[in-house]
Structure formats: C-alpha cells, structure tokens
Amino acid sequence: MAKIGTFNSMEVTSITDFGAFLDGENLGSILLPKKQCPENLQEGDSVRAFIYLDSEDRLIATRIQPKAEVGQCATLEVKELTPFGAFLDWGLPKDLLVPFSEQRKPMEVGQKQVVYLFVDSLTQRITGSTKLNHFLPEETDAYRANDPVDLLIAGRTNLGYRVVVDNKCLGMVFNEDVLQPLSIGQRLKGFVKTVRSDNKIDLMLQLQGHEARLDIADRILKELEANGGVLMLSDRSSPEVIYKAFQVSKGNFKKAIGRLLKQNKISQESDRIVLR
Numbered sequence: 001m002a003k004i005g006t007f008n009s010m011e012v013t014s015i016t017d018f019g020a021f022l023d024g025e026n027l028g029s030i031l032l033p034k035k036q037c038p039e040n041l042q043e044g045d046s047v048r049a050f051i052y053l054d055s056e057d058r059l060i061a062t063r064i065q066p067k068a069e070v071g072q073c074a075t076l077e078v079k080e081l082t083p084f085g086a087f088l089d090w091g092l093p094k095d096l097l098v099p100f101s102e103q104r105k106p107m108e109v110g111q112k113q114v115v116y117l118f119v120d121s122l123t124q125r126i127t128g129s130t131k132l133n134h135f136l137p138e139e140t141d142a143y144r145a146n147d148p149v150d151l152l153i154a155g156r157t158n159l160g161y162r163v164v165v166d167n168k169c170l171g172m173v174f175n176e177d178v179l180q181p182l183s184i185g186q187r188l189k190g191f192v193k194t195v196r197s198d199n200k201i202d203l204m205l206q207l208q209g210h211e212a213r214l215d216i217a218d219r220i221l222k223e224l225e226a227n228g229g230v231l232m233l234s235d236r237s238s239p240e241v242i243y244k245a246f247q248v249s250k251g252n253f254k255k256a257i258g259r260l261l262k263q264n265k266i267s268q269e270s271d272r273i274v275l276r
Helices: 209-226 239-246 250-262
Strands: 007-016 019-023 029-033 046-053 059-062 073-082 085-089 096-099 112-119 126-129 148-156 160-165 169-174 187-195 201-204 266-268 273-275
Touching (some): 029 046, 073 148, 096 112, 112 148, 160 201, 209 239, 209 250, 209 266, 209 273, 239 250
Parallel strands (some): 029 059, 096 126, 169 201
Antiparallel strands (some): 007 046, 019 029, 046 059, 073 085, 073 112, 085 096, 112 126, 148 160, 148 187, 187 201, 266 273
C-alpha cells in the first residue's frame, strides 16, 4: 500500500503534457509534475516518489527529498506565523504546518524547532508537532548499557538535555554527562548509560571505564594507520585539542594512551604519538 509522507515505488499509468500519473494503489492516481519526471519516462516504468498534499489539498508526488518523512523527527526553521499555526521549512514547495495545538511553546519566525511529523487523521495533511512525548515512548526495553545510539538534542531542562534516541524513543543526558556545548537540534553519537527499572534510559556522550579505553584506543590506532603512523597529539596536549580530534575527555585519552604504551603498540614523544 502506498503511504502519504513517505517515498513509494509507483508505476506510471499515463503521461500528459503536465506530468505523469502514477498508480498510488489505495490512494488512487497521483500526479508527478513534469519538472519532476525523469528523462525518457515511459508508461509502465516504476518511479520512486514522495507523496504529500499540495496547497489545494490534492495528492501530489515529488522526487525531492524532504528534510524528514512521516514518523521521523527533524530540526526545521520557522518561516511564517499564521492564524492556523506556524509554517516550517521542510524542503518542499509547501511548508509544514505545526498547529497551535501541537506547539509545546509558542513559536517565532527564524527559530529552529525539533518536530515530529505525522499524518493528521482528519485532514490527511502531513503535520508537525513539538510535543514529542505524544508520539515517542519514554520507556523501552530495546537497549542495554553501552549500546551505541544516534541522538538528537530536543530540549533543555534543569537536569540536562532531553534527547530523541535513534528516532525511536526519548531519553535524557544529565548535566554530569555533558562534556561539550550542546544545542537544540544538534545530532551526535552517544551511548546508553543505563536502563532504569522503569525502562527509561539515560544516555552519555562517551563510554566510561574499560569500554571507553578500548574504544578510544582502537580509534587512536586507526587514526595512526591513516596518517602514516604519526599523530600530532600526546598526553601533554590540551583538553580542547584532544576533544576536537576524538570527542573525548583528556582523562580518557590519557588512559587509552597508557594502555597502548603498555601493549607496546605505540611510542610517545613530547608532541606526538608514533605507531610501532
């Protein structure tokens, strides 16, 4: 079945002067405008296209990749405020509406907001919401400690940062685990710190303990191999320089260096590390 708000592979049923009509199956015939049609398109060809509603609420297809699809979160800029809500730029000719009822806080033009995209059951329009907890669970049993995850910084609280985890659920990075400046809408890698008894998850930006040393040591070796066996860093380098290179604290970096020295895999000079 074809779905609104996602890419679908559809068969070309007819070609006209203003575009090609695609078989949207349960959604009916859908126009792919001429400017969106591939060269030499023929009836019977299959086209992968994104389905949404145009400004007149008619189903239309496009081969343009939007900044997010239905069921995903994205960081989008507010373009316009209207009596119906805010319109955000999501990369398509028709901007994305976030109704007032779906705004956690009033929006302002120029702001960047983390929104979840869904299809409104009444209008069938693709709609945005900043009330992420209405769509993403805060509890999950899908993770274990130290699992690597993709994070999207969604909000700030007194305790830390609220994050979207793998676009599947919500979690927290507490202040004690924030080792770098973070901003709303930022995407970065992280790890599961712990899964609490209520199945809520806490995240961290770096591995800790033994796992951290193994991970950083492996990355150092790979970086040495990619740079001819020399890395212009040492345990005397500043925390800022180390973080820029490996996104880790100086303490964890020094522990990983110590491990590699004991294993006789590297030697260290005052300003560099050399692969043995």
